[in-house]
Amino acid sequence: MFPGQFEYHRATSIKDALDLLKQFGDDAKLLGGGHSLIPMMKLRLAQPAHLIDVTKIAELCAIGESNGKIAIGAAATHDTVANSSLVRAKLGLLAEAAAAIGDVQVRNRGTIGGSLTHADPAADYPAAALALEAEIRLDHEGGSRTVKAADFFLDLMTTAVQPGELLTQVSCAPIPSGTGYAYLKHPHPASGFAMVGAAAIVTLDRNGKFATVRVAVTGLGPKAFRANAVEAALAGKAADAATITAAAAKSADGIDALADIHASADYRAELARVYVRRAIQAAVARAKA
Amino acid sequence: MRVNLTINGHPRGDEIEPRLLLVHYLRDVAGLTGTHVGCETTLCGACTVLLDGKAVKSCTVLAAQADGASVTTVEGLAKDGGLHPIQEGFWEEHGLQCGYCTPGMMMAAVDLLSRTTNPSEDEIRHALEGNLCRCTGYQHIIKAVQYAAEKMRAAAGR
Secondary structure, three states: OOOOOOEEEEOOOHHHHHHHHHHHHHHEEEEOOOOOHHHHHHOOOOOOOEEEEOOOOHHHHOEEEEOOEEEEEOOOEHHHHHHOHHHHHHOHHHHHHHHOOOOHHHHHHOEHHHHHHHOOOOOOHHHHHHHOOOEEEEEEOOEEEEEEHHHHEEEOOEEOOOOOOEEEEEEEOOOOOOOEEEEEEEEOOOOOOEEEEEEEEEEEOOOOEEEEEEEEEEOOOOOOEEOHHHHHHHOOOEOOHHHHHHHHOOOOOOOOOOOOOOOOHHHHHHHHHHHHHHHHHHHHHHHHO | OEEEEEEOOEEEEEEOOOOOEHHHHHHHHOOOOOOOOOOOOOOOOOOEEEEOOEEEEHHHOEHHHHOOOEEEOHHHOOEOOEOOHHHHHHHHOOOOOOOOOHHHHHHHHHHHHHHOOOOOHHHHHHHOOOOOOOOOOOHHHHHHHHHHHHHHHHHOOO
């Protein structure tokens, strides 16, 4: 299997990439690690005439701290994110999600920007980005805009990225100390994709009640989402097993669960209830530690 | 288009089609058939090589993306007529039967051993999740990696 014919362009800067995007328009696709796009091209599900490789733009590979936020370049690989000492120290949830993606070979190639823009419903990063309330920077000719993770994922493999835009950076406020977090998933045994994945971030007040709680789910519906009903059921309540189980039972409420050869909608909904419960319990345990 | 890269320490350049996959470049252009084509869908790991020192599935990398990079294939492991410790491990611990997955397994193991010198059994299994073997049941492959780790630690005086 091999892709159809195309021209390969290696962008040397963000401006260069945007110029190429403008020049080739709908005939072009941006290439990150290629671990979603190349398989699609081999199956001829995608046949772009031009590929614009953005992975050699130095600016897009950097991870740093600025204005009180951790900023991750779009071309940072999952392996880089998972092993970055800065990300591990200040955005542990994101490092955990990155380490859970695929296998080591996939993590060595796949990029955070590529994964987010591909918006596979079973991808790991979207749940972490939603729980962390990440901000996603999109550059276009002559400027840029920032989109909140909550506004980024629109539908199945559909995001807020507009023609002519390039995802350049993902930034998140550092997770404060005393906060518990966890990303847990039920991986598909062959592909490693999340049948369902759950991300949780919690803080407890001095009485052991939930002060903040953010929960996001991937793999269940056509796009990752914040489990608002679960969060509401926990707010201000005691962080005990019964409360968490009752709240997690709402994980699939109102979601049109995906059904495919791998899992029925009912099974996915049950996985969501189980993994949301486990993720919250793990986050609570860490918050107490 | 033209690509220039280093394969097993030897620089080379070739005119290629942009759609040429790295695995086909290595096998059909560079003549290095030790890297195997398995599932072609990024799952089995038979085509694993090191790209700038990191294990990648070369069926899902364009040769064009490797322009300027350093590639190590299984042919690049043995040095000065002596087997690499991972090759020796597979030999000594019977880490293969048919051998189809073996080059990819070894390259993934080399990536692991570049990150950690004393991996636990769990760490080895985790690091080889992207490589499938249909013969051995993995047990002897784990032992082969443990053998190599020990040998490399001894050689480094640790």
